[in-house]
Amino acid sequence: MRPTAESNEFRRELVNLLPKLRRFAMTLTRNGSDADDLVQEACERAITRCHLWNGEGRLESWVYAMTRNLWVDEIRKRKVRTGSGTVDVAEQDSLHIEASADKAVYAKQLHKLIMTMPEGLSSVFLLVNVEGHSYREAADILGIPIGTVMSRLSAARIRLSAMISEQTERRA
Numbered sequence: 001m002r003p004t005a006e007s008n009e010f011r012r013e014l015v016n017l018l019p020k021l022r023r024f025a026m027t028l029t030r031n032g033s034d035a036d037d038l039v040q041e042a043c044e045r046a047i048t049r050c051h052l053w054n055g056e057g058r059l060e061s062w063v064y065a066m067t068r069n070l071w072v073d074e075i076r077k078r079k080v081r082t083g084s085g086t087v088d089v090a091e092q093d094s095l096h097i098e099a100s101a102d103k104a105v106y107a108k109q110l111h112k113l114i115m116t117m118p119e120g121l122s123s124v125f126l127l128v129n130v131e132g133h134s135y136r137e138a139a140d141i142l143g144i145p146i147g148t149v150m151s152r153l154s155a156a157r158i159r160l161s162a163m164i165s166e167q168t169e170r171r172a
Contacts, residue, residue: 010050013059014043020131023111024064027122028071030115038074042067061133064141068123113163121156128153 021042025035046053046063053062114122127138128149135153139146 027126061137121152124152125156
């Protein structure tokens with residue numbers, strides 16, 4: 001059976017989402033290997049369930065919510081099986097960002113700062129400030145009330161600002 005044009009378009013859009021999806025997975029997993037596995041599982045699920053995508057809203061939001069739900073399931077499985085958690089941010093793989101040298105260094109430093117924030121803060125910050133989702137979309141993706149998105153985003157911005165100030169003072 002040959003894929004339809006609609007199916008091919010869905011797959012193209014999904015491929016275009018991969019860098020964003022990996023960044024989001026990193027905020028959840030805190031580990032490059034786990035993030036890659038999570039992205040692969042989310043893409044497989046999205047492709048096998050593309051017939052469920054109704055075309056309303058953003059495909060990105062649908063895939064992000066699926067990714068988050070898969071990670072929540074994985075955490076539950078780990079707690080039951082082994083009790084193991086996530087890897088410390090200092091041990092994580094670096095995220096490859098294509099940009100000019102200065103921007104790449106700054107982006108890498110900023111990414112490390114975001115990853116030091118607790119998962120709830122970093123995911124909200126990434127979705128709203130980096131990926132450009134609305135508060136409503138972020139709330140839907142994360143399965144939390146919009147007020148929680150606003151408070152977490154505020155806390156994340158304050159924390160990030162303090163961390164940047166601290167690093168700037170250390171360099172001076």
